[in-house]
């Protein structure tokens with residue numbers, strides 16, 4: 001492959017190598033022990049046959065909760081934003097069942113829908129025939145969204161008048177029994193972007209402190225920065241929303257770095273004298289980067305599996321195209337939020353590794369919809385109550401069509417779940433229970449797991465036949481040699 005088009009890759013080669021070096025066993029132990037201690041899990045993370053793995057530190061019963069994992073960074077897929085209004089920090093559904101239904105039908109009536117093109121989902125306005133998207137067939141971690149929805153013609157037939165939708169959204173129209181499904185109120189972003197919403201002031205503040213203060217396009221941001229950010233977001237929305245996650249990783253690292261630097265300055269008066277000393281600043285940047293350094297990662301354009309419709313002979317140009325796409329995105333981000341002291345974070349090498357981390361870990365963010373629960377509840381009512389309730393709710397269910405139950409979906413990086421290795425006969429799985437209303441990952445035991453045993457999950461649908469499983473695992477860069485695969489592989 002041609003040499004990198006990013007000058008920072010050369011200028012900061014040593015620092016980039018330090019950022020991307022695998023963490024030492026001591027720092028891994030310290031980091032994971034700390035998370036496990038805080039979250040009180042009966043597990044430990046240690047190195048094994050396939051790098052890091054998660055091991056049971058107690059016996060688990062079948063169906064017992066093994067862990068709940070708080071995400072390091074996550075974002076809702078752009079295509080899913082029409083369907084679900086959720087807190088941008090904890091991903092709980094917010095507002096009310098009426099708001100969820102009214103908003104979705106209103107946005108659909110405006111012509112906002114999901115376009116599936118080239119394996120990339122983008123949010124589009126139906127009226128824009130000349131909608132541009134990247135022509136590459138980039139298999140990305142946002143490829144499996146479940147938002148096909150009902151056809152627009154059937155939606156039009158069942159259309160609800162705009163005034164009724166407005167009443168639903170304002171809660172002037174209350175649906176029967178919706179009080180059984182109350183949701184937290186909506187708090188808007190304090191930066192005024194109108195893009196992010198929260199379930200509480202606490203979540204709004206936490207998001208601002210952790211990610212959003214550098215990525216907000218509201219009137220609190222500098223106008224030139226705002227314009228650059230809007231361009232970055234538009235590019236990500238048109239091509240691959242994994243870039244937004246990568247931007248969140250960079251933004252959170254810069255913000256952590258700034259906090260570390262401030263507390264150093266407060267603690268050590270002499271530190272002011274070495275403030276210009278780049279070596280000291282870099283050790284703080286390494287510290288700020290530590291949570292990300294723990295994630296398994298490779299360069300995106302090198303690890304992404306070759307799509308079926310790309311010839312082997314075109315592999316090099318396919319990978320170059322992906323690298324160029326990432327470079328374009330990085331340049332736009334750099335124009336918006338570049339910080340000289342954190343310059344190595346803006347190298348293409350680091351950006352490519354961050355995106356590759358999401359590609360290889362491919363952890364889905366899923367939160368079940370209260371709208372689905374609501375319509376199930378109505379359907380389950382005793383017939384004496386159901387007739388009247390259905391008379392009032394049926395038009396909305398018909399207008400929503402098949403996709404009334406779409407979950408909140410996105411991608412996330414979970415520090416512990418991302419350490420779990422794959423098996424086609426796993427002993428655990430990610431599973432949302434009735435009480436899991438936010439975006440945390442929940443892992444439960446599929447069968448009894450003894451203390452000391454490795455906890456494994458399946459990265460793919462393990463019901464598939466051997467060849468299909470192996471083909472899907474190419475995306476993760478390994479061939480599965482679990483007991484089931486060894487038994488099923490041909491002679």
Ligand SMILES: C[S@@+](CC[C@H](N)C(=O)[O-])C[C@H]1O[C@@H](n2cnc3c(N)ncnc32)[C@H](O)[C@@H]1O
Pocket residue numbers: 050051052053295296360361417418419420421422423476477478479480481482
């Ligand atoms: C989500 S990470 C799992 C944690 C990883 N072992 C680490 O060191 O951070 C996924 C990567 O782990 C490795 N891996 C996971 N399960 C594996 C398996 N059954 N056989 C071989 N490698 C595996 C592959 O390199 C894969 O891309």
